Amino acid sequence: MRRAAIVAVVVSAVLALAGCTGGDDEPSPTGPTAAQPSASGTPGPVGDDAASLEGQGIASATFAVPGSPEDTVDVVIQSLVVSGKTTELRVVFTPHFTSIAPDDTVSIFEMTDQNLRPTLNDTIGLTQYFVLSNTGLDWETDVTTAVTNGTPVLYQAWFAAPQSRAEVLDLQLSAAWPPFENLPLTYEG
């Protein structure tokens, strides 16, 4: 996963130097910057960043960490957007761990007890979509990104666009957590 983060940095550097940031509406798929995203994908004030991670999104829930029921994670699904050939998922995780010291951090991976494997399920088209990957590296936020208790962190992942124009999909973030059923899709363009 650390390799994924480095790769993300490289990709960002290439895009920035080439002046190809993907447009104002398209956040860059970077791991390290995911904890402080802004709507434009460029660095912004901390306050604005924090605000962008608040709210209920299109769905939310609080789950216990698998194997550590006293630790919980607030999960907010911000969006599920189909654009061109891909579907982008944006999820905000906020850890509430009683098992760590106040200054300790907890990674996205630890929040799911190393079981994070997002899957979009189409119950009409009988199809499952997994995070796009290349040579074992997934197109997603670096899951080793860590935050302190109560601090939200944005997780992004990209999937293949639905083969049929599905209106809703089920989202399974971890096998140990119940899925979000009938999650609405937004189509861009």
Added chain:
Amino acid sequence: MSRHLRSAALAAVLVLVAPTAATAADDVLTLDDLPPISDGMPTSLFNVRTYDNLTGILTTRSYDASDAVKQLGDVSAGSGETVVTLASDILFTSDSAKLSAAATKRIGELVDGVPKSATVQVDGHTDSVDTPAHNQALSERRAKAVAAAVADARPDLDLEVHGYGESRLKERESGDDAEAARAANRRVELRYEGSATPSPTASASTASTSAPTGPLTVRDVPSWDGVLADTTAESPEAPGSTARVGIESVVVRGNVLQVSVLVEQVGGAPARAIDLVPGLSRPLVIDRENLVQYSVLSNTGQTWSTDQLGTVDLVPGAPTRYVATFPAPVVAASKVDVIVTAGVFELADVPVTTAS
């Protein structure tokens, strides 16, 4: 290996972002200030990574529902002989040789086209679970029950009834597919000369093409409150360990049937769920009224389920939820049996609901 990759990546970053001494004085960094791009750089995995395998099985996995639906009476013909294989799991409940009225009627339909006064062999078989003597007796009782149903429908036929117990296994019962092999071995076969084709099986319902209309929902934490059916038994593969297995829901959603199974270890040394409850990763759903068996949707060995949880130790004092996805019923079903571990963790007459 990973260290090399990281080093390569860092080198790439430095190459791309570090201005030369000459450019530092100019204040403004331009592409002209960068070193020339080598031949391999633009296509290096670290510089440009394409995610263009949009339909590979690791990114987009489609399932064929027909592979996961079995109706009573698989027919094969060759060398002038017809063999009708009746899956015992559809015909009988565990360790039973009693046929339901629906099963008796369907067997009669299956032998409707057998040539008049033909000789029909009725052969009972079991898997290798339990003792050979037990299996021999069970196979004989089941063969006789099927023969009685055949005789009722076709008194003109000459029946030769045999029980073979576990002596003629159809598939080897080992490895990851042992449970499926055992299910295939539990059968009663009808053999006769000729190639008469049995009457068609129940017609399939039309698949849904519209999106589910239910509200956006997230299930609560698993709880035994409100569970539809449950049973507690000693694990057949972890002696001394006891598990409670229950069905939380059986729901039709769109073109799938989703079964939520709760498992909790209630005795013995901590164990993984798949060791405690064999078959948990591939339970079976049986509609005994319409004589249809459903398997978990599968594609090249990968199943649509949360079976990876089975490799994790169960949490003491709390149930763990497993969800398996099956094809939607081809014939509307009001209740089904869910076979998690044949003969041990079986839940009968579980009501089926349809998502609103």
